[in-house]
Amino acid sequence: MTDQWKDSYDVVIVGGGAAGLNGALMLGRSRRSVVVIDSGTPRNAPAEGVHGLLALDGIAPAELLERGRAEVRGYGGQIVDGEVVSVARDEDGFTVTLADENIVRARRVLVATGLTDEIPDIPGLRQRWGRDVVHCPYCHGWEVRDQAIGVLGTGPMSVHQTLLFRQLSADVVYFANTAPLTAEQAAQLDARGVRVIDGAVASVEIADDRLAGVRLVDGTFVAREAVAVASRMVARAGFLAPLGLEPVAHPSGMGEHIPTDPMGRTEVPGIWVAGNVTDLSAQVGAAAAAGAMAGAQINADLVNDEIRQALIPQP
Structure with missing residues (x-):
């Protein structure tokens, strides 16, 4: 199912796995307008079940994502099938372009596109x-x-x-x-x-x-x-390169990731990342937790921005 989307949102989330959906859940619960753009290529698709996830051990990956999508929609979030090819800064935030040439604007962007296993x-x-x-x-x-x-x-x-x-x-x-x-x-x-x-x-x-x-x-x-x-794990984040965000060698030697601070904030103001795109070894539970943290931090950042705007003297 693909939702009918709007021209702009508080937050565009790129990637609809555990990290992206949990980020969307937190933002939806904070009454933020949010859309998740998902290419439909989860890393764990070949696996029969997700393991080590408390209370959901063994759940099929597709079922976990469907449950997550339903929860996000329950708080007003939208899910759109598509592939993001570029993210560019504009006057008030970011312009996100999809492979089908659809364009959507966002005040903030959360990237949760995961990684590619090179074997x-x-x-x-x-x-x-x-x-x-x-x-x-x-x-x-x-x-x-x-x-x-x-x-x-x-x-x-x-x-x-x-x-x-x-x-x-x-x-x-x-x-x-x-x-x-x-x-x-x-x-x-x-x-x-x-x-x-x-x-x-x-x-x-x-x-x-x-x-x-x-x-x-x-x-x-x-x-x-x-x-x-052992695969070589490489972040899926080529569309961020024009913003100056490119995968770099992970300290563990396991592959390449997008570095962030502990809250998921990147070096580019307004861009957060969560899940395997930055933490190569994160399992589903850890990726979801990182998405939740990033979602909460993005909401707080937007609140602070709204306060700054409100305090600007009006002519």
């Missing part, structure tokens, strides 16, 4: 992504507990990832692939009983619509029921 170009990985090819032990670990798990070495987070998945299964193999181990890392894995297999990975093989195992370049096949791989 190695290894045959089979993308096909099983979010099912038996996973990345987060807290999002998917329980679902693959006690299975034969393989972790692909791809970068600085791979050993850490392996040690966390070892907490969930006694049968964990580390495929060194492109991330050979230091002596310290090798000792850590050995201490936890993780077998290390050297050599580059050629493919993740599938049989009967499920993961069968990992094939190395030298032809060796290792049967696995699940594979974990």
